[in-house]
Amino acid sequence: MGPQTIAAWTQLYAAVGLLAAICSGCALLKTIYDIRTGVIAPPQGSGLSRLLWFPKVWLHFQLSYLCGFPCILAIAILYAHYIGFAEFIPS
Numbered sequence: 001m002g003p004q005t006i007a008a009w010t011q012l013y014a015a016v017g018l019l020a021a022i023c024s025g026c027a028l029l030k031t032i033y034d035i036r037t038g039v040i041a042p043p044q045g046s047g048l049s050r051l052l053w054f055p056k057v058w059l060h061f062q063l064s065y066l067c068g069f070p071c072i073l074a075i076a077i078l079y080a081h082y083i084g085f086a087e088f089i090p091s
Helices: 003-037 047-067 069-083
Strands: none
Touching (some): 003 047, 003 069
């Protein structure tokens, strides 16, 4: 692989990693907001009901994160198009 190809792949991976971190942070903020507003109400009962509440919160976080995936994919494709798809072909 040439140096330009390695640089293009490195920049693409760094950009997607940054976008994934931003998306994860936004999903975390949305989950915290939903807990505080009562959309995902914490249980008031026993320890078992509290233990079963955590998978519900985790699923809510994962669904919020997956809602950002189309944006990450679109930005990555636009970035690859901007650089030029030919730069990503190892030769």
